[in-house]
Amino acid sequence: MTATPLADTLAGRLVVSCQAPPGDAMRDTGTLVRMARAAQDGGAAAVRVNGPEVVAAVAAAVCVPVIGLWKDGDTGVYITPTVRHALALVDAGAAVVAADATARPRPDGSTFADLVAAVHTAGALVMADVSxxxxxxxxxxxGADFVSTTLSGYVPGSPRQTAPDLRLVAELAAALETxxxxxxxxxxxxxxxxxxxxxxxxxxxxxxxxxxxALTRLFVAGLGGSGDAPAG
Structure with missing residues (x-):
């Protein structure tokens, strides 16, 4: 597999991230599969999903490429933090593995380059999530096949902002062929x-x-409510 055909497929198009946080009512494999199918039906060129179980289920249900990640924990490097996580996603059917590519140490002592090499050997591509x-x-x-601004604003030292980091997009695009x-x-x-x-x-x-x-909470807050669920 090479990056060029998939890059051409995604060029100028939308990828929909079909995820739900822990404790959310939408965090159910069947629900996330239907979400991915709906995104495909709406014209998404690919979907981005979390965890080997969901990757496998979504890959079996949609025709568009699946970008897989595995969030393990909630601090430090937790988006596909190790080579083991990355290869599990490939085994589950991810065409692209998204992984934290910041300079922070990885929990297995590996480097981002180690992860890229392992995923490429396994026949998939790598999306580098950077800040x-x-x-x-x-x-x-x-060797990343795609570079994504996913972590901008979410890593210590990266300026927090409420809007997309279009400046970083422009800087990366001007500097990279990737x-x-x-x-x-x-x-x-x-x-x-x-x-x-x-x-x-x-x-x-x-x-x-x-x-x-999350969207309901925004509307509730806009109307002066707390967004808290009712008791009972």
Whole structure:
């Protein structure tokens, strides 16, 4: 498998992140499969899903490529943190493995380059989730097939912001031949189009499409409510 055909498939198109956080009513494999099928029916070029079980179920149910990740924990490097996690996703049917490519230490002592080599040997591609320009450049140098702005604003030292990091998208796109994926806080179709205009090869949208709990809380807060679930 090479990056070029899939990059061409995704060029200028939408990837939908079909995930739900722990404790959310949507965090159910069957529900996430239907979510992925709905995204495909709506025209998504690919879906991004979490965990080997969900990757396997979604890959069996959709015709579009599956970008798999495995969130293990909630601090430090927890998006596909080890080679073991990455290879489990390939075995489950992920065409692309998304992994944290920041400079932070990985829990198994491996490097991002080790993960890239293992995934490529297993026949899949790698999407590097980064928080800044230097990380994106290094990830591409280490063989990443896609570089995504997923972690911008979520890693210590990365400026927090409420809007998509279009500046980082533009900087990466200007510096790399590797396709750049815009992800993070893209809330409207207009913002998705702005990301493409800034140089993104494709755009990932999650919460704005697939997170009814989070979206409901926004509306409730806008009406002056707390967003807390009723007792009982």
């Amino acid at each position: 800044g320009l230097a990380e994106g450049l290094e990830a591409a140098r280490r 396709p750049v994926v815009a992800e993070g806080r893209i809330a409207t179709p207009a913002q998705a189009a702005e990301a493409l205009a800034a140089g993104a090869a494709s755009v990932v949208v999650g919460t704005a499409i697939t997170a009814p709990t």
